[in-house]
Amino acid sequence: MQQLTPEGQRLVADLAQRHGFSPDAVTHMLFAVLHGNGSMAQFNHPEFAGSGQWMQGGMMMLGDMFNHSLKGRVDALCNELSNILANQPGLLQSGSFQSQSQSGGGQQQQNAGGMLGESSLFVPDPSQHWWPRELGQPNATGSQNNVQYAYFAGPRRLAVKTGGQVWVYDTLDHQIGGFSQQQGVGGSILFTSQYGTVVLSSLPVVSIDGVPQQPSQQQAPQPAASMAPPPAPQPAPGQAPGATPPAGASPSSEADIFNAIERLGKLRADGLLTEEEFAAKKAELLGRL
Secondary structure (H helix, E strand, C coil), X not given: CCCECHHHHHHHHHHHHHHCCCHHHHHHHHXXXXXXXXXXXXXXXXXXXXXXXXXXXXXEECCCCCCHHHHHHHHHHHHHHHHHHHCCCCCCCCCCCCCCCCCCCCCEEEEECCCCCCCCCECCCHHHCCCCHHHCCCCXXXXXXXXXXXXXXXXXXXEEEECCEEEEEECCCCCCCEEXXXXXXXXXXXXXXXXXXXXXXXXXXXXXXXXXXXXXHCCCCCCCCCXXXXXXXXXXXXXXCCCCCCCCCCCCCHHHHHHHHHHXXXXXXXXXXXXXXXXXXXXXXXXXX
C-alpha cells in the first residue's frame, strides 16, 4: 500500500477526530475512495460494520444495514475524502483512453490522468515513475503483457518499457487514444490515433534508456510480424512472362532488343502470338534502336 506523507498523516488524524473513527479506519477508506476514482468505494473494516460499498450521490451499503447513524457518518467521511482527492493533482483519472480488444491473452490496464506520487498526501513510489523525469506527468498510462506505456501529449512523446528497457518515441502529430498488441508471442505493438490503428514501429525513436538515437540506430523493440514481399521484377518489353533476360544486359540495349524479337518469333511459331501481334511488337522494339 502507498505510504502517507506527514501531511497525509495529519489529514487522516484530523478526519478521524472529526468523524469519530480511528486513523486506521480513515486510512482504509482513503485508499478505498482513491481506488474508486473518487466517486465510489468498496471497503471492509470493522468500524464500518465489515464490508460495504459507497457511491457518490447517496448510495450506501453496510453490513449493519439498519444502522442509519453509521451510514450517515460513513457517507460524510467518503464525501469529504472524495473532495480532498479531487483537489489533489494527479490522483484521479479523467478523460478518455480506450483499450483495444486485440491482445495476446494478457491483462491490459489503461488509465487517463495521473498516478500516485504527485499528490502531497502520498510518498512517491519510484516503480511508478519509470519514464524520463523531463517528460513530466503523463496524460495516460497503461500496461499489457509486461509492456508499460506512458503518453505525454504536450512534448509529443510516448514512453514504452519493455524487456527492461525504456524506449521514448516521437508521436509526431498523432493524438494517441489507446494501445494493444497483436495476437501471438512477439506480436506487434499497435496504437490508435485520429488516423486509425498504427504500428508503433512507424514512430521515430528518440532515446533508449536515456541514450539519444540516430535514425540509423532506430530499431523497434517488437517489429511488425509480417512484411510485404518485394515486388516481382517485370519482364522486358516483348519478353515472354517468366523469361529471364540475359545476365548484365540492359533492357534498352541493342542486343536485348534483338533477343526479344527472336523470342517473339518463337512465340509466333508456337501459335502463342498472332501475326498482327508479332508485327506490332516487333515494330515497337525496332523503334527503340
